[in-house]
Amino acid sequence: MKIGHKLQFLCEDCEAPVLFSVLDSGDFGGIVSCRACGRKYAFDDETLLRQLKQFEALCYQIHASEEILGSTAIAIDVGSHHVKVPFNILLTRLSPVIELNIKGKKVVIAFRVEPLKDIPESRAVSSV
Numbered sequence: 105m106k107i108g109h110k111l112q113f114l115c116e117d118c119e120a121p122v123l124f125s126v127l128d129s130g131d132f133g134g135i136v137s138c139r140a141c142g143r144k145y146a147f148d149d150e151t152l153l154r155q156l157k158q159f160e161a162l163c164y165q166i167h168a169s170e171e172i173l174g175s176t177a178i179a180i181d182v183g184s185h186h187v188k189v190p191f192n193i194l195l196t197r198l199s200p201v202i203e204l205n206i207k208g209k210k211v212v213i214a215f216r217v218e219p220l221k222d223i224p225e226s227r228a229v230s231s232v
Contacts, residue, residue: 163215
């Protein structure tokens with residue numbers, strides 16, 4: 105995995121991506137700011153922080169296990185049809201996301217492994 109993996113959500117004010125990592129204790133102090141408009145977001149709920157840490161660690165481990173996952177597949181059975189999708193295709197085609205209920209509002213947070221290869225605007229994750 106390349107250095108720079110981040111979690112991402114869209115700013116409620118300007119809809120610019122807000123990038124952060126809860127696993128990077130040197131960079132994450134519980135508050136993140138939107139680089140575009142300056143709005144601050146506080147992560148002060150223990151349950152939310154625990155869920156974000158678990159999600160980020162899970163995504164990190166999936167990508168760190170890419171070598172072994174390259175020889176595995178996900179089997180899908182639909183009626184009499186049996187299809188195997190190689191896991192490495194899933195790693196390159198799907199973006200891990202988590203949907204959390206934060207203060208009564210659904211917020212979708214995406215995990216970005218390679219921030220230099222931005223998610224196209226049309227596929228960016230947004231608040232629901």
